[in-house]
Amino acid sequence: MSPPILQIKNVTKTYGSGKNAVQALKGVSLSIQEGEIFGLLGENGAGKTTLSSILATLHPATSGDVLFHGESIYKNLFSYRKALGYCPQYQNLDPFLTVKENLLFAGRYFLMSESACETRANELIHKLELTRYVDFDVHALSGGNKQRVLIARALMHKPSIIILDEPTVGLDPDIRKKLWQQIIDLKKMGITIILTTHYLDEAEFLSDRVCILHHSNVLLTASITELKEKHHMNKLEDIFLHLMKEQRQD
């Protein structure tokens, strides 16, 4: 097995202080392999979005470390950011720019040349089926199209890792399925994908391995096949519900 692209080592995160302190992560450790789709699952408040935001370098870990190719991301923060594409749960596109301008500026922010920006933007517009909308202002787009522009923006600088935080939340079933295919295409391009999702059918369809977070800690990390064999169940949703029930009984 190749060395992991990302290692999360005993990461804790506490928001607030004193009486109001909330521990959102309690010593999370896990490894993510290069080129895999890694699903982060858990109930509301389990710590998925907190972990995503730490991996996206939006917030620092309170303690612990995140290693990228064996080196702390905080040591070479900007090199790590250049290798990372972050697609947040809620759209945060530039409201003053069109779809294509959003992509072009994303490339420029990551120091791509003007011609490389143009080529890459056209390639992603084609790949993510956004051709009709290139000159649209982003506020005129539907939820599904905004999500695709977000993914395209995160891919502009050719990152080796992309974090997709609830990429299909609130989308119609047919648009969800289309996005799933596009996520699989990203994996075929060799991109490591960290997928945070509430939808267990989505996690089952897309993920090579999943990590279930429970009460701010890692409950388990396993491949879908391993989980099905271990629990003698055919659906990830059933396994998840079974595990949650077990936890409540404990």
Add this chain to the structure above:
Amino acid sequence: MQHMPHTWHDNMRIFLVLLQRDMKMLKNKLRSMLIDIFITTTIEILTFGSFFPLLGLPHEKIAPLYIGSAFALLIFYQGYIFSMNLLDEIPHFRATHMEYQLTLPLPKSWLFTEYILYFIIETFIITIPVILVGVWFLQSAFATMQGHWLLFFFIDIVVLVFSGIFFFALAFLFDYFWFRDNIWARCLSWFFNLSAIFSTWYAIQATSPFFAQLFLLNPFTHTTEILRAALLGQKGYLPIGWSLGAILLYSILGIIVARHGIYKQLDPV
């Protein structure tokens, strides 16, 4: 891990792209801005050229009051709008474009310096016609002006830098709802009204030395008086050196407060 070192030059390139993006936004709204500038300038000239004299404002008081309550106050009002816009961009409850910008390979200090630089550029464009056209149309009121335009432009930039830092810090300092509901009545109205915006500092001192001392603590006293001194001449206004020193001090304080606010609101890496 193989990587190219991230250099100062890279930071500068990304900074310039951010500025390029903001200039594009400025270009898109320039027409609307010019209409607003025309309306604002016309109203100020009418007010100071006709209405205030009708109410009994002495001729020699028009110029210092125009610089204070038409020009300087417009800068500060633009600062207030800057704060409000920033408040909406700070990701309190939802994802915002600022959140995306915080994941760029650029130090936070550079990102936020660009925000302030854009405020300076936009506010300069909005406010400078008010003084240039105002002085032209109210020639007789400004006839005795003994300052220098070059000095005035320099001081104007200093005041804009201070205002950018002050209103930036303000947006990060307070809780979202408190800011929205209370900032004007409980903070800004004190800053604006208990300053030398609506009167000269020496006039206040002649009436109440206690209030004059108190007003000296207010940075808006210095920002207004220094603009007057630069354009109208030193006589009758606080010395430029004093005010410049005070503005510098308050700018440094503003940076410290902004830094504290950024960590409090954003919890950034």
